[in-house]
Amino acid sequence: MAAGDDAPAVPQAPVDLAPIADFLASTLPFDRLSPAELADLLNSVAISYHPRGESFDAGSEPRGLRILRSGAVDLRDAHDTLLDRLGEGENFHIGGLNAERGEVRACVIEDALVYFLPDSAYQALRQAHRDIDRHFSSQRSRRLRRAARYQPSPNALLQSIRDYMSTDLLTVRGSDTLQAVAHAMTQRRVSSALVLDDTRLQGIITDRDLRARALTAALPAGTPIASIMTTQLETVEADCTLFDATLLMTQRGYHHLPVMEAGRLAGMITTSDLILARQNDPVYLVQHISRQDSAEGIKTLLEGMPALVVQWSQSGMHAHQVSRVLTAISDAVTVRLIQLAEADLGPAPAAWCWVGFGSQARAEQLFGADQDNGMILADDTQPEHASWFADLARRVCDGLQRCGYPYCRGEIMATTDSWRQPLHRWQDTVRGWTITPSPAAVMRVSIFFDLRPIYGEESLCERLQAVMLQEASRNSIFLAALAANALESRPPLGMFRRFVVERNGEHRDAVDVKKRGVLPITEIVRLHALAHRIPAVNTEERLRALAREKKMAMGDSRNLADALHCIQQHRLQHQCQQIMAGETPDNFLKPHGLPTLAREQLRDAFTLIDESQAALRQTYRAGMG
Amino acid sequence: MWLRLRRSRHRRQTAGTPLAACWRQPTPTGRTACSETAFLVCDGEMSSLDPATGALLSLGWVAIEHGAIQLASARHYLIAGEQAVGQSATIHHIHDRELARGASAPTVMEAFLQAAAGRVLVFHHAALDIAFLDRLCQRLYGAPMLLPSIDTLRLEQKQRERRDQACAPGTLTLAGCRAHYGLPVHAAHNALLDAIATAELLLAQIAHRGRNTSLRLRDLR
Numbered sequence: 001m002a003a004g005d006d007a008p009a010v011p012q013a014p015v016d017l018a019p020i021a022d023f024l025a026s027t028l029p030f031d032r033l034s035p036a037e038l039a040d041l042l043n044s045v046a047i048s049y050h051p052r053g054e055s056f057d058a059g060s061e062p063r064g065l066r067i068l069r070s071g072a073v074d075l076r077d078a079h080d081t082l083l084d085r086l087g088e089g090e091n092f093h094i095g096g097l098n099a100e101r102g103e104v105r106a107c108v109i110e111d112a113l114v115y116f117l118p119d120s121a122y123q124a125l126r127q128a129h130r131d132i133d134r135h136f137s138s139q140r141s142r143r144l145r146r147a148a149r150y151q152p153s154p155n156a157l158l159q160s161i162r163d164y165m166s167t168d169l170l171t172v173r174g175s176d177t178l179q180a181v182a183h184a185m186t187q188r189r190v191s192s193a194l195v196l197d198d199t200r201l202q203g204i205i206t207d208r209d210l211r212a213r214a215l216t217a218a219l220p221a222g223t224p225i226a227s228i229m230t231t232q233l234e235t236v237e238a239d240c241t242l243f244d245a246t247l248l249m250t251q252r253g254y255h256h257l258p259v260m261e262a263g264r265l266a267g268m269i270t271t272s273d274l275i276l277a278r279q280n281d282p283v284y285l286v287q288h289i290s291r292q293d294s295a296e297g298i299k300t301l302l303e304g305m306p307a308l309v310v311q312w313s314q315s316g317m318h319a320h321q322v323s324r325v326l327t328a329i330s331d332a333v334t335v336r337l338i339q340l341a342e343a344d345l346g347p348a349p350a351a352w353c354w355v356g357f358g359s360q361a362r363a364e365q366l367f368g369a370d371q372d373n374g375m376i377l378a379d380d381t382q383p384e385h386a387s388w389f390a391d392l393a394r395r396v397c398d399g400l401q402r403c404g405y406p407y408c409r410g411e412i413m414a415t416t417d418s419w420r421q422p423l424h425r426w427q428d429t430v431r432g433w434t435i436t437p438s439p440a441a442v443m444r445v446s447i448f449f450d451l452r453p454i455y456g457e458e459s460l461c462e463r464l465q466a467v468m469l470q471e472a473s474r475n476s477i478f479l480a481a482l483a484a485n486a487l488e489s490r491p492p493l494g495m496f497r498r499f500v501v502e503r504n505g506e507h508r509d510a511v512d513v514k515k516r517g518v519l520p521i522t523e524i525v526r527l528h529a530l531a532h533r534i535p536a537v538n539t540e541e542r543l544r545a546l547a548r549e550k551k552m553a554m555g556d557s558r559n560l561a562d563a564l565h566c567i568q569q570h571r572l573q574h575q576c577q578q579i580m581a582g583e584t585p586d587n588f589l590k591p592h593g594l595p596t597l598a599r600e601q602l603r604d605a606f607t608l609i610d611e612s613q614a615a616l617r618q619t620y621r622a623g624m625g
Numbered sequence: 626m627w628l629r630l631r632r633s634r635h636r637r638q639t640a641g642t643p644l645a646a647c648w649r650q651p652t653p654t655g656r657t658a659c660s661e662t663a664f665l666v667c668d669g670e671m672s673s674l675d676p677a678t679g680a681l682l683s684l685g686w687v688a689i690e691h692g693a694i695q696l697a698s699a700r701h702y703l704i705a706g707e708q709a710v711g712q713s714a715t716i717h718h719i720h721d722r723e724l725a726r727g728a729s730a731p732t733v734m735e736a737f738l739q740a741a742a743g744r745v746l747v748f749h750h751a752a753l754d755i756a757f758l759d760r761l762c763q764r765l766y767g768a769p770m771l772l773p774s775i776d777t778l779r780l781e782q783k784q785r786e787r788r789d790q791a792c793a794p795g796t797l798t799l800a801g802c803r804a805h806y807g808l809p810v811h812a813a814h815n816a817l818l819d820a821i822a823t824a825e826l827l828l829a830q831i832a833h834r835g836r837n838t839s840l841r842l843r844d845l846r
Contacts (some may be wrong), residue, residue, distance in 0.1 A: 016701060019812055020821075047694035047821070049828035051836065070809045111807050111832075113825060116693060 017042050023069065024115070027089040028596055029135035044121035048114050056106040058098040064118040067091040071112025078103035084607055085109075089596070093122065096136070158321060161245050162238040164274070165259045165267035171196045172205070174226030178214050181205060181225045192256045194265065195229050201265050203229035206256060235260045236269070243321065246274050247328055250287065289332040293340065295399040298333055302403055305329070306367070306579045313576045319366070319568035320540065327363040330405060331356070331454055334373070337399040338455050341392045349385040351378035353456040354396070357412060361452035361537050362522070366568070367575045367585040370406040371397060372447060374419035376460040381422050393420055412447065423460055427467045434471040437481040446485055449526055450537045465535060472530040476620075479531050483620035486523035487613050510588035513574075513602075517567035520609050521560055524616055528552060539564060560612060563605035570598055628771050635768035642766040643735045650742035652773050655843030659831045662842050664689040665744040666824035667737075668816045669754050676756040680704075684733055685817030686740060687824055689747075692831075694824045700736065701817035703727030731765055741772055745842065749799045749823045751776035775845045777802065777826050784834065802826050806833065 021038045024030040033041065047069075056066070068090055075084040075092060086092060086106075097104040117125075126133040170193040172181050185193055185207070192206040205225055213219075213228040234254065236245050238261040245257060249271060259267040285301070285308070292298045312322060338354055357372040359365045373396075375389060393414035401407055414420050421429070433445050449468060453461035472478055511517075522539055529542040532551040536542045540561050547557035575585035591599055632648055639645040653662045667686040673679030681704055688698035705727035727733075748754045751774050759769040781802050796805070799822055803811070806829035811822045831840055 016815065016817065017696065017699065017821075019818060020696070043697045045696045047696065047825060047828075048692060049825065049832050051829075051832045070807065111829070113808060113829075 020045070020115070023089075024067070026596065027067065027091070028600060029129075029132045031596065032129065032131060041117070041121065041125065044118060046116045046118070048116055050108045050112045050114060052108055052111055054108045056094045058095060058103070060094055062116070062118055063095045064116055065091055065093045065122045066106075067115040067117065069113040069115050071108065071114075072110040073112060074107045074109050076105050076107060090600075093136070095119070158241045158243060158317060160239045161236065161242055161259060161269050161273075162261075162267075164242060165238070165269040166273070167267040169194055169265070169268055172225060173197070174202055174224060174229070176225050177222045178210070178219060178225060178228070179221035182210055185210075191270075192268070194258060194268070195225060196265070199264065201233065201235070201258060201260075202226070203231040204233060204256060204258065205229045208255075233258060237261065238266050241321065242274060243325070245269055247286070249274065286328055286332045289329065290336055292336060295337060295340070295402045298336060298399075299403045302329075302333070306585070309367070310576045310579050313572055318565070319572040320364070320565060322572055323359075323364045323366060323568065326365045326367075326369075327360055330360055330365060330369070333403055333405070334396065334400065335455050337396045337403075338392070340399075341395040344395070345388060345391055348392075348456075349388050350381040351457040351460065352376065352381075352389065353458060353460040354414070354454045355451050355461050356454045357451050358447040359450075360454075361450040363452075363538050364518075364522075364568075366572060367579075368587075370408050371400045372408050372412045373397070373414050373454070374412070374416075374451075375414045375421075376426055376464055377420070377422045378457065378460065379422050379424050389420060390415075423464060426464050430464070430468050430471055434475045434478040437478045442478075442481045442485050446482060446523065446526070449530060450522075452537055469530065469533045469535065473533045479527065480620045482523070482527045482530065483616050486520065486527050486616060510590045512587050513567055513571050513589050514587035517602075517606065517609065518564065518571070520613065521564045521567075524609075524612050525560060527616065527620075556612070556615075559608050563608040566601050566605045570594075570602060628773060632768075632771050635771075638767035643738045644762055644766040644768060644770070647738040647742045647772070652743060653745055653842055655841065655846070657842045659835065659840040659842060659845065660692040662689075663744045664747050664824070664827065665741050666694075666747040666820050666827065667754065668748065668819040668823060669757060670816050671753075671757055674753065676753075676760050679757070681730075681757045681761060683727070683816045684737060685815070685820045686737065687817070687820050688740065688744065689824055689827070692828070694821065694828070696821075698740070699817055699821065700740065701815070702733040702736065704730050704733050730761060734761060734765055746772050746774035747777060747823060747827055748774060749777045749802070749819075749826065751779070775827075777823055777830060780827075780830055780845055781805075784830070799823060799826065803829075806830070 017039070020042060021035065024038055024041070025033070025035075030038065030041075050071070068086055068088055070088055072088075073086045073092065075086065075097065092106055094104065094106050097106075126136060170184060170188050170190050172184065172193050172195055174195050174197055181193055185191070192204060194201060195203040195205060203226070205228065209228055209230065214223070219228070234248065234252065235258045236248065238259050240259075248254065249257060255271045257269050258265060259269055285305075288301055289298055292301060309322060309326070312325070313319075317325075334354065334356070342348065353376045355361070355374050355376060357374065359369050360372060375393060377385075377389060381389075397407065397413050397415045407413065412419055418429070433442075449472070451461060451465060472482075525539050525542050525546075528534075528546055528551065529536065532546065532549065534542055534545045534549070534551075536545050543552070543557040543561050546552035547554045570589065571587060574587075574589050578585045589602075591602075594602070636645075639648075665686050665688050667684065669681050669685075670683045671679045672682055683701070683703045685701040686699070688695050690698075703726070755770065755774065762768060762770045777799075778797055781797055796802075799819065800810070803809075803822060803826050806826065808822075808825055808829060811818060831845070834840055834844065
C-alpha cells in the first residue's frame, strides 16, 4: 500500500483498485481518462458474471454500458444475423444499440465477467468528454471510415487538382472561325481554348494545333475551329490528385487536361500548374526508369525504393496512393524491359500486347508483389514467329526477377505457353473455364479476370476482356464457383476471439492480412464486377462503378472501400516498420503487438468482410449446389 | 436459530458495542434468493496462520447487491499496532512501516461490523479468517463475531464431490477455483483485491449452480 509520505493520517488505506483501473485504461475509449478520472469512475462500476447462453436486450435492467473483462458476446439483430462479436476489453450499450438499429440482442457465447457502468455515470462521462462521446456515438462503419480517411500532414502532390486548376476558362463554339479563336486566345493570353457545344465538351484547341494543323496546312482564316480541334479528349476528375494528373500528362505527353466534375466541365489543369506543386516526387523515378538501358541499371535505381516508400508513407501518403505509385513503377520497369528486349530482337513480327494480371492490373501493389503477366498475340501470328515472342517473354520475365519482382509460383507468366497465346486461343480458353468451372480451375484463373494492357496493342486486351465479361456475366454456375472461391478464406474474426492466427511455420500467432483481408475483398468485388459486366479492374473503381450503376448500395460500396483502405494502411505501416528494422517486408501482422485502436479498426474491417461474405452467400447460393 | 442462541449467551458483555448493533440487524434467511441476497465478501491478511499467535494485519471487503459487486463499497484497512509483521512480509508485502500508518483495531472492526450488518459474510477458506475475527471480537467486545457466513472454498469442494470429481491438491486455492470458471488471472495478496476476486468467484459459482433453478441462500451452505 504505497501511501505517500505526505499522505494525511486517514484511518482507511487508499482503496487500491489499480488492476481494474489499469484494465479499463487499456480499453477504448477509457484510455483517454486521467488516473484520477478513472478512480472516480470506478466508484460507479459494478461487476457481474454472465454464463454462456444468457442474453441482453432492449429491456434488460439495469441500463448502462457493459465492458467485457473476460468472455465473449455476440451482437445479433432481429433476424439473428451476427452484427459483431465482442471480446475482452470491448463494450456495448444494449439500450444505445437498440436506439440505433432496432432489435439487437447481446448473447453471451463464452462465460463473461462484466464491468457495468450504470446509465447515469455513462451519460455523465459522455457529457464531460467530447471525444468519448464521439467514440460512443459513432457507429462502427463511420468509425472505420474516419480511420480510413484520416491523413496526417498531406504531401503536396496528394492534394486534389481542384485547388490548382484554372476555372476561368476560354470556351468557344465549334462553328467559330480559326481567326476568331486565335484572336480570343491572344486577348486572354491563354494557350488553349475548350470547344463547347451548349454545355457538352466537344474538343480542345491549343497553340500547337493552330500552328501545326492550321498554319502549316494554310487553312483559310474562316475555317470552323471544329475541323482542327482535338476530339479524343482525355479528362481527369476534379478530386484526382496532382500525382495522378502529373503521371497521366508525362506518360502521354499532354500539356492540357480538362477537369470534369459530376459529368460537367469544371476547369483545366496545365503542365505549368503542376510545376508549381512539384517537389521530390515519385514521377521522376518513373521517368528515370524509362531512361535506363539495362536491367542492372533499373535494379540499381530501384534499390532506394523501400526507403523512399517509407518516406512517402511517413509524409502522409496513403496506402492506396503508394500502391498506385508502386504499380506505376512496375509498369515502367516492364515497359522499359520490353523496349530493351525489342531493341535486341528486332521489331515484333506481329501485333501483340503485354498484359499484367492481379494486383498489377488493379494498381494495388505493395511490397513483395510477384510478377503475374501474359502476352496476347494477334490472330495472324505465324508459327515461325513463336520464337520471337518466347524470347521476349524470357528476357522480360528474367529482367523483372532481377529487378526484384519474383517469378510467379503459379507460373502465371508470359514465359508459360498457355499464358502466351493468340487472341482467339485466349478467348477459347476463357470459354472453357466458364463452361466447366472446377474449383481448382476457378482458383487458378480468378486473378486472370483482373487484367490490364501494359504495352503494345491495347485493343487485343480489350477484346479479350469483352469476351471474358460476356462469358462470365451470363454463366451463373461460373459465378457461383467464383463466389465459393471468394468465401473460401474467412476473415480472422476469432482471434483473442477476434483474429484467427496462422497456426504453422514461422508466422505463428500472426495474421496474413493479404490472404485474409485484401484478397477476400478483392474477390468479392471482382465477382460483383464480373456479374454486372463492369470493365474496371481497380477495386475502388469497381466499387464506385457498382454503386453508380446501382448494382450495390452506396453504403456497402463505401464500407468495402474503407475496409480495404484500412487493411492496406496497416499492412503498409507494418511493412515500413520492417524496412526500418532491416527486415524483409511481409504480410504477417501480429495482433498482440498492435495498439488498441489499430486492433479495433482491423476488427471492424474484418467484420465488414464477414458481412459481405454473408451477403454473397445469399446472392449466389442458387448456383452453388 | 443456532447463531441467535449462541448470541444470547453474550448479550450482557456486548451491550452497547458495535457488535451488538450489528447483531440487531436481521440477516437474510435461507429462503432468500441468491440474486437478492446482500453479501459482504471479505479477506484478511495475517502475520501467521495460527490465530493463537498471529495477528490480523489488514482487512478488505466489498459488497454484492442485486447480484453484482458494487465497487463503491470496496474498503481496505491496514490494522496498526497489533503485532510486528516479521517474516510474513514476504508473503503479503505489508511492512511495519506501513502498518504504523494503519488504523487501530477498534476503528477497523467498527467499520467492518457496520458494513456487515444485515449481510451474509463470504470468505474463501472462511475458517481461518473467522478464527482471527472471532479472537479480535472476543478481545474488543467480549464475544465471538457470530455472523452468518458462507465459504467459496467449501462450496467448490462440495460441488466437486457431488460430481465425483477428485480435487487435486492446489486446485481449490482461490486462483485454482477461479481458473476452473475461466475467470481472469488476478494478482493475489492484497486483502481487498482478494476479496473482489472471491466475490467474482462466488458470482460464477452461483451462476453455474443456478443454471436451471433459482438458487436460494441455503443452497450455498
